Amino acid sequence: MTTPADSAQIDAHQHYWDPSRGDYGWLTPALPTLYRTFGPEDLAPLRTRCGVTRTVVVQAAPTLEETRYLLGLARTDDSIAGVVGWVPLDDPLAPDTIAALAREPKFLGVRPMLQDLPDDDWIAKADTARAVEALIAHDLAFDALIFTRHAPALETFIARHPGLRVVVDHGAKPPISDDSRDDTRDDTAISSAWTEAIVRLARFPHVFCKLSGLATEAAPHWNDATLEPYVAHLLATFGPQRLMWGSDWPVLGLNGDYEGWHACATRLLEGLSATERAAVFGANAAAFYRLRGRRTKPA
Structure with missing residues (x-):
């Protein structure tokens, strides 16, 4: 089914x-x-075979230079719907930086790479209020990369x-991967800490979730059955109207x-309706990132 x-x-x-x-x-x-260069020409045949017409490119380095590099790619490639970049959110000049980036038609938001910071509580404690007000x-949107x-x-x-x-x-x-190696649990058991965290996050109506990255977290030779309980829990909590498919390629x-x-x-x-599947595979991302309403040329 497609x-x-x-x-x-x-x-x-x-x-x-x-x-x-x-x-x-x-x-x-x-x-x-x-460890090599990956560009739009590498992804093009893969996404074409899957019927994917546009993508959201997300930062992978905590620098403004990389964000500008990605925006440069986006200016010349129509398949790039937009870029989620990086900004030092606790910098006093962050609002000015955000305002400057917002002039780029394909700048969609920021991601601070929380999973890599030495302080797990940084996002709750850092002085980011002025940056968030600017977002x-x-x-603009906020991508949360967390465990x-x-x-x-x-x-x-x-x-x-x-x-x-x-x-x-x-x-x-x-x-x-850890869940599948835990011999004390049955085949359908998944981390209670994770399931409870997802329930808490999904309570906020303005929070969405990406159906992405699951294969990377699985043990080798994963299959549908491996990922099914995790996908089912995300569907049960966020619903098909707040999930968006991503490759993490x-x-x-x-x-x-x-x-x-x-x-x-x-x-x-495949148990979803055609409208719900279309939402997860594209419409939700378009709405969340405001893709339909974005300018096509710099102001």
Whole structure:
């Protein structure tokens, strides 16, 4: 079963990078599958075979330089619907930086890479109020890259800013590999800490979630049955109107492939109506990131 042929599919989460730029601290030769340049020409045949017409490119380095690099790609490639970049949110000049980036037609929002910060509670404690006010004023979004342990701090932040559109990346990275290795649990058991965190985050109506990154968190040789309980829980909590499909390509290449994950997600969502599937595979991303209303040329 596929999504409706007349609905535009959007990959709500993927990356482009060039290691020679030198600001990807996590991307080293120790990851040979990923340690090369990935650009739109690499993704084009994969997304075409899956019927994906546009993508949201998400930052992979905590620098303004990388954000500008991605925006440069977006200016010349129509398949890039927009860019989620990085801004030092606790910098006193963050509002000015956000205002400048907001003049770019395809700048969609920011992601502070919370999972990599030394303080798990940073987002609840840092002085980011002025930056968040700027995000709201410019109708920009906030991507939250977290593990389960970051959920309480993110809840505090979300409750503090009800006017900020927030999306949780990769379903908050459930410990799928650990769950499958736990011999004390039955085959359908999944982390209670993760399930409870998702329930708490989903209580906020302005919070969405990305159906992405699950394959990366699974053990090798995962299949539909491996991921089904996690997808089912995300559907039960956020519902099909607040989930958006993303590939997490090329990181996905560590433990899967584009077409395989797209096909798996399609099968796991086949119980939804055609309208609901179209929402998850594109309409929700278009609405959340305000893609339909964005300018096509710089102001």
